[in-house]
Amino acid sequence: MNSELNRRDFLKQGSLTALVTAMGSQIVFAHHMPPGYRPIFLDEKDALKGKSTEMIVQGDKPWNVETPVHLLDDRVTPVDKMFIRNNGLVPEKIDVANWTLTIDGESVKAPKTYSLADLKKKFKQHTYQLVLECGGNGRAGYQPQASGNQWGQGAVHCAQWTGVRLKDVLNDVGIKNDAVYIGYHGKDLHLSRDPKKESISRGVPMSKAMEDETLIAWQMNGQDIPEFHGYPLRLVIGGWPASVSGKWLSRISVRNKVHDGAKMEGHSYKLPRNPVVPGTDIPATDEYYKIIESMPVKSLITYPKTGAMLDPGKQLALRGHAWAGDHAVKKVEVSIDFGATWKECKLEAPVNRLAWQHWNTNIQFPANGYYEIWAKATDDKGNAQPMLVPGWNPGGYLNNACERIAVKVG
Numbered sequence: 326m327n328s329e330l331n332r333r334d335f336l337k338q339g340s341l342t343a344l345v346t347a348m349g350s351q352i353v354f355a356h357h358m359p360p361g362y363r364p365i366f367l368d369e370k371d372a373l374k375g376k377s378t379e380m381i382v383q384g385d386k387p388w389n390v391e392t393p394v395h396l397l398d399d400r401v402t403p404v405d406k407m408f409i410r411n412n413g414l415v416p417e418k419i420d421v422a423n424w425t426l427t428i429d430g431e432s433v434k435a436p437k438t439y440s441l442a443d444l445k446k447k448f449k450q451h452t453y454q455l456v457l458e459c460g461g462n463g464r465a466g467y468q469p470q471a472s473g474n475q476w477g478q479g480a481v482h483c484a485q486w487t488g489v490r491l492k493d494v495l496n497d498v499g500i501k502n503d504a505v506y507i508g509y510h511g512k513d514l515h516l517s518r519d520p521k522k523e524s525i526s527r528g529v530p531m532s533k534a535m536e537d538e539t540l541i542a543w544q545m546n547g548q549d550i551p552e553f554h555g556y557p558l559r560l561v562i563g564g565w566p567a568s569v570s571g572k573w574l575s576r577i578s579v580r581n582k583v584h585d586g587a588k589m590e591g592h593s594y595k596l597p598r599n600p601v602v603p604g605t606d607i608p609a610t611d612e613y614y615k616i617i618e619s620m621p622v623k624s625l626i627t628y629p630k631t632g633a634m635l636d637p638g639k640q641l642a643l644r645g646h647a648w649a650g651d652h653a654v655k656k657v658e659v660s661i662d663f664g665a666t667w668k669e670c671k672l673e674a675p676v677n678r679l680a681w682q683h684w685n686t687n688i689q690f691p692a693n694g695y696y697e698i699w700a701k702a703t704d705d706k707g708n709a710q711p712m713l714v715p716g717w718n719p720g721g722y723l724n725n726a727c728e729r730i731a732v733k734v735g
């Protein structure tokens with residue numbers, strides 16, 4: 326019996342014997358333990374270890390942890406400031422030495438399995454900085470409230486990922502002509518702890534899977550991928566909802582139809598094809614919903630922090646990042662007069678495709694007092710961030726309304 330089963334048995338029976346087996350040692354003062362007490366040892370792993378103390382906990386079963394926007398100031402997001410979005414439970418025992426990746430599905434010529442060493446040895450390695458933004462980032466802005474984590478705007482990061490191209494691996498396996506989609510499978514446990522259930526198994530069409538920047542990665546920011554972000558192997562697909570970037574990756578299926586794994590069904594990660602009246606639902610079928618692909622244009626003000634008190638008479642050096650899914654950002658503008666006038670900012674090119682772009686500008690305030698600073702990005706197709714929250718949708722996805730902060734001068 327593995328510890329997983331023991332734990333379940335204990336929770337069901339509450340028996341001290343099962344508990345002792347699960348813990349692997351005697352509880353010396355067991356007779357003083359309050360009835361129903363759950364020893365700390367059996368708690369879920371702590372997602373907040375190594376994270377900034379300013380992180381916002383949305384929930385701990387599963388762990389969902391948001392980054393306050395001002396913490397996203399770094400050009401490359403460090404691990405202590407990366408949001409966490411888990412749908413299930415982090416795998417308990419990660420056996421790196423025997424970790425494998427299997428490529429299977431209807432549309433492979435024959436399934437093939439690689440060890441981590443095979444992947445590292447056999448294929449050319451690449452490093453890209455990639456924006457991973459949760460499809461539900463900004464959900465808290467929707468009224469009436471859409472169900473799901475009430476993310477502010479901090480469910481996004483842009484770290485540097487190292488691994489091999491998915492396309493190189495797929496070409497090595499051999500793909501049939503009828504391939505239309507890939508779907509990932511990870512080793513995290515379903516919340517019910519039922520090993521037959523998956524918490525999430527999503528994917529992308531072949532065209533996205535075969536892009537240069539789509540990686541099977543084992544490093545993040547030059548180190549092993551941190552446990553909560555998918556150690557030891559992760560699919561990383563920038564520019565699309567981060568839910569397609571499968572953590573604890575163990576299998577990729579090449580499908581002859583749109584992948585039908587967990588969280589591909591219902592209206593998960595889908596948008597209504599036509600606007601819906603806020604608060605209403607529509608049938609969760611393809612006729613009414615389409616799968617979210619490239620994420621919309623967006624920007625953040627990462628300095629200063631909202632609520633900042635600024636010295637009178639001084640210029641403010643304002644800065645942040647902007648990104649636009651599969652596209653590039655062409656322009657970032659800021660306003661300090663509630664959108665009456667806009668000032669164009671300096672905007673850098675991305676370090677690579679699908680990385681965020683840094684912007685900055687100097688602001689001179691005309692008088693002491695209260696200001697709001699609004700930022701608005703426009704992509705290379707001419708799409709700009711809306712001033713107001715965009716179309717309400719039942720899943721609360723894709724709120725890319727202009728970022729606003731408040732400051733006081735003097």
Ligand SMILES: Nc1nc2c(c(=O)[nH]1)N[C@H]1C(S)=C(S)[C@@H](COP(=O)(O)O)O[C@H]1N2
Binds near residue numbers: 412457
């Ligand atoms: N195996 C697995 N992969 C997963 C998830 C998960 O729960 N399990 N969550 C997805 C979702 S919804 C998001 S937004 C991102 C979050 O990545 P992060 O926790 O590294 O920030 O991982 C995605 N990949």
Ligand SMILES: [Mo]
Binds near residue numbers: 459460461567568
């Ligand atoms: Mo997500």
